[in-house]
Amino acid sequence: MSIIKEVAAEAGVSVMTVYNVINGNYSKVSEKKIKLILKLLEEKNYVPNLTAKSLAIKSTKIIGIIVPVGDDDYNFFKDPYLSELIGVIEHLLRKKGYYAMVRSVIHAADISTLLKTWNMDGAIFLLPYYDHIAHQILAQNNLPMVFLDSYSDNPDIFSVGIDDYKGGYIATKYLVSLGHTRIAFAGSIGEDGVKCVVNQRFKGYKDALREANIEFHESFVYPFAPVYDMGIVAGREISKRKGEITAVLATADVMAIGIMEGARLNGYLLPNDLSIVGFDNIEASIFCSPKLTTVSQNIPKKAECAIDLLMKQINDEPTPEKRPVLDVEIIERQSAIPLR
Amino acid sequence: MSIIKEVAAEAGVSVMTVYNVINGNYSKVSEKKIKLILKLLEEKNYVPNLTAKSLAIKSTKIIGIIVPVGDDDYNFFKDPYLSELIGVIEHLLRKKGYYAMVRSVIHAADISTLLKTWNMDGAIFLLPYYDHIAHQILAQNNLPMVFLDSYSDNPDIFSVGIDDYKGGYIATKYLVSLGHTRIAFAGSIGEDGVKCVVNQRFKGYKDALREANIEFHESFVYPFAPVYDMGIVAGREISKRKGEITAVLATADVMAIGIMEGARLNGYLLPNDLSIVGFDNIEASIFCSPKLTTVSQNIPKKAECAIDLLMKQINDEPTPEKRPVLDVEIIERQSAIPLR
DNA sequence: TTGTACGCGTTATCAA
DNA sequence: TTGATAACGCGTACAA
Numbered sequence: 274m275s276i277i278k279e280v281a282a283e284a285g286v287s288v289m290t291v292y293n294v295i296n297g298n299y300s301k302v303s304e305k306k307i308k309l310i311l312k313l314l315e316e317k318n319y320v321p322n323l324t325a326k327s328l329a330i331k332s333t334k335i336i337g338i339i340v341p342v343g344d345d346d347y348n349f350f351k352d353p354y355l356s357e358l359i360g361v362i363e364h365l366l367r368k369k370g371y372y373a374m375v376r377s378v379i380h381a382a383d384i385s386t387l388l389k390t391w392n393m394d395g396a397i398f399l400l401p402y403y404d405h406i407a408h409q410i411l412a413q414n415n416l417p418m419v420f421l422d423s424y425s426d427n428p429d430i431f432s433v434g435i436d437d438y439k440g441g442y443i444a445t446k447y448l449v450s451l452g453h454t455r456i457a458f459a460g461s462i463g464e465d466g467v468k469c470v471v472n473q474r475f476k477g478y479k480d481a482l483r484e485a486n487i488e489f490h491e492s493f494v495y496p497f498a499p500v501y502d503m504g505i506v507a508g509r510e511i512s513k514r515k516g517e518i519t520a521v522l523a524t525a526d527v528m529a530i531g532i533m534e535g536a537r538l539n540g541y542l543l544p545n546d547l548s549i550v551g552f553d554n555i556e557a558s559i560f561c562s563p564k565l566t567t568v569s570q571n572i573p574k575k576a577e578c579a580i581d582l583l584m585k586q587i588n589d590e591p592t593p594e595k596r597p598v599l600d601v602e603i604i605e606r607q608s609a610i611p612l613r
Numbered sequence: 614m615s616i617i618k619e620v621a622a623e624a625g626v627s628v629m630t631v632y633n634v635i636n637g638n639y640s641k642v643s644e645k646k647i648k649l650i651l652k653l654l655e656e657k658n659y660v661p662n663l664t665a666k667s668l669a670i671k672s673t674k675i676i677g678i679i680v681p682v683g684d685d686d687y688n689f690f691k692d693p694y695l696s697e698l699i700g701v702i703e704h705l706l707r708k709k710g711y712y713a714m715v716r717s718v719i720h721a722a723d724i725s726t727l728l729k730t731w732n733m734d735g736a737i738f739l740l741p742y743y744d745h746i747a748h749q750i751l752a753q754n755n756l757p758m759v760f761l762d763s764y765s766d767n768p769d770i771f772s773v774g775i776d777d778y779k780g781g782y783i784a785t786k787y788l789v790s791l792g793h794t795r796i797a798f799a800g801s802i803g804e805d806g807v808k809c810v811v812n813q814r815f816k817g818y819k820d821a822l823r824e825a826n827i828e829f830h831e832s833f834v835y836p837f838a839p840v841y842d843m844g845i846v847a848g849r850e851i852s853k854r855k856g857e858i859t860a861v862l863a864t865a866d867v868m869a870i871g872i873m874e875g876a877r878l879n880g881y882l883l884p885n886d887l888s889i890v891g892f893d894n895i896e897a898s899i900f901c902s903p904k905l906t907t908v909s910q911n912i913p914k915k916a917e918c919a920i921d922l923l924m925k926q927i928n929d930e931p932t933p934e935k936r937p938v939l940d941v942e943i944i945e946r947q948s949a950i951p952l953r
Numbered sequence: 954t955t956g957t958a959c960g961c962g963t964t965a966t967c968a969a
Numbered sequence: 970t971t972g973a974t975a976a977c978g979c980g981t982a983c984a985a
Contacts, residue, residue: 318725318729318753320725320729320730321730322668322729322730323730324664324667324673325668328662328664348697348704349700350690350696350699350700350701351696351700351896353691353693353897356693356696357690359715360688360689361688361690363716364688367717372714372716373714373715373716374675374713375699375703375713375714376707377704385658386660389658389660389662390660390661390663391663391664391712392662392664413658501900534899557897557900560841560870560897560900560901561900561901562902
């Protein structure tokens with residue numbers, strides 16, 4: 274028997290009266306009974322059952338944290354950028370009385386099922402792998418959603434991004450200011466013409482080169498996945514061209530750290546033989562030596578914006594900006610130094 | 614109106630018949646209607662509502678992933694050990710049809726509330742900060758639970774741990790084998806006599822010293838928190854005693870990396886001036902230079918054991934071992950080298 | 954083969 | 970002030 278019923282029986286009142294006390298409708302109950310009922314609830318450690326409440330009010334306070342994973346066995350939490358982001362998000366949600374249901378998804382089709390299964394109040398999509406089906410996701414699920422780093426041209430989408438173009442631009446400009454002219458670009462660029470995170474950074478890179486009257490070489494592009502292992506591969510490739518390439522811009526810190534390793538494996542001395550700039554400013558960027566110069570994005574702020582956007586939708590408040598874009602900046606450390 | 618009712622109406626049957634089809638009780642429904650109903654369900658993208666189902670069957674398929682956080686603003690996901698662990702756990706739970714609700718908790722009292730609020734099917738406690746109230750947690754919550762790294766003497770507790778004593782022992786022995794005799798220990802040791810992760814490692818450290826006829830010095834102990842920043846502090850302290858201390862065992866990789874940094878800030882050349890052994894074998898232990906020699910614990914296996922123990926409890930299967938202890942091993946890299 | 958009735962814990966409405 | 974009743978979506982037991 275449920276605690277509510279026990280209390281009602283013991284206090285000699287109806288279940289409804291107990292609920293009135295629980296919900297603070299004190300005006301509707303006599304003071305004497307209030308005290309007794311509160312005492313009994315306390316004694317029995319009553320905690321409202323949210324699965325029942327959810328059913329009644331059609332709101333669960335569950336927010337889905339959706340992370341696409343390609344391969345079934347890849348542990349996306351090893352990515353420090355994602356973990357940090359999830360940590361901040363969980364924290365903010367908790368403070369606002371929501372519950373974070375973290376979920377990696379392999380098949381995009383599973384998303385709708387998940388959201389409906391728990392009748393979630395909202396969802397945050399951490400990685401921008403859904404631009405091509407954004408329309409479908411929006412159509413199938415009528416609930417507040419926020420996409421991170423999306424470049425979808427769907428006008429109905431809410432998203433929080435960073436100024437990827439500027440990131441690529443200032444990083445390249447920074448390397449140019451150090452005297453570098455033969456600058457490689459490492460990152461999984463998408464199809465030509467498609468707007469996406471890496472392509473925007475790539476565009477910034479090319480524009481900065483052009484502005485400095487530096488010719489762009491297709492062979493300077495290493496279109497590898499932004500993970501440590503592929504960084505090593507890229508680093509090995511790049512260091513085969515000693516003297517030809519003097520600097521690299523990588524689209525993720527972990528990749529940049531991998532590039533360092535790969536170059537070192539080929540006998541490079543860092544940062545002398547190769548200047549490297551990363552992207553994200555994860556905590557591990559100070560673990561490596563030389564410490565990584567990188568384009569910093571403010572992860573806590575990104576999370577805040579996402580939650581803010583989500584809450585505004587949930588509470589039917591106006592959203593001044595549907596797609597805020599956060600600023601980025603260069604964090605100068607030791608991995609990029611003047612040429613020569 | 615719910616999809617179920619729509620389908621029932623359109624198919625001209627009762628709601629019950631629709632449920633029979635959904636639940637595969639085909640024997641109870643005529644083939645013609647089955648096809649029609651399945652088609653309608655498909656069209657309308659029917660997904661069972663777990664909040665309602667949970668209420669009816671008193672099982673939610675939600676597993677709580679509980680992480681204690683001391684300070685309100687500390688982002689525990691920055692800890693690579695925890696993130697990796699959570700990643701594996703989410704993955705395993707998903708494959709078994711469960712949902713991971715990740716939750717940081719500040720006040721231990723919130724735990725019971727959380728578990729009851731969602732009527733969770735089980736819970737995993739990631740950090741062993743609850744040994745002193747384990748009895749209370751067990752008493753207040755009658756659901757399958759698994760504690761990681763617990764040294765509670767409560768016989769009712771299920772836990773998965775690693776051989777911390779052996780870890781401290783083999784790490785110290787390893788340093789001794791390299792010729793070191795003045796070996797410091799860095800980690801937040803608990804009260805004397807209390808069994809806990811760090812104290813066990815500390816015990817292993819002391820026993821290994823004794824076995825090698827090396828005197829233990831109280832002043833060689835740096836009882837700092839196992840985080841990067843405190844590692845730096847420890848590294849600075851240790852490097853003030855050049856020649857006096859030649860090696861350190863740290864109880865966490867991030868701390869070991871911090872120690873490197875602190876020592877370097879004081880002019881140390883690594884690993885020449887100081888040999889360092891870490892603990893955990895997180896991914897970032899290869900990001901630093903020199904690469905970290907460390908005591909490895911098998912995080913995926915730890916997660917697997919925990920889930921296995923949890924599932925056995927949920928399914929009322931016998932559990933051969935209530936408190937499995939996983940083995941550890943030394944991973945030799947570059948941060949610890951022979952003396953001189 | 955199909956349908957009815959009731960319960961799960963909670964909220965909302967309305968009557969007493 | 971208090972309480973009865975219906976509803977939320979689903980499962981179980983039992984009838985027709």
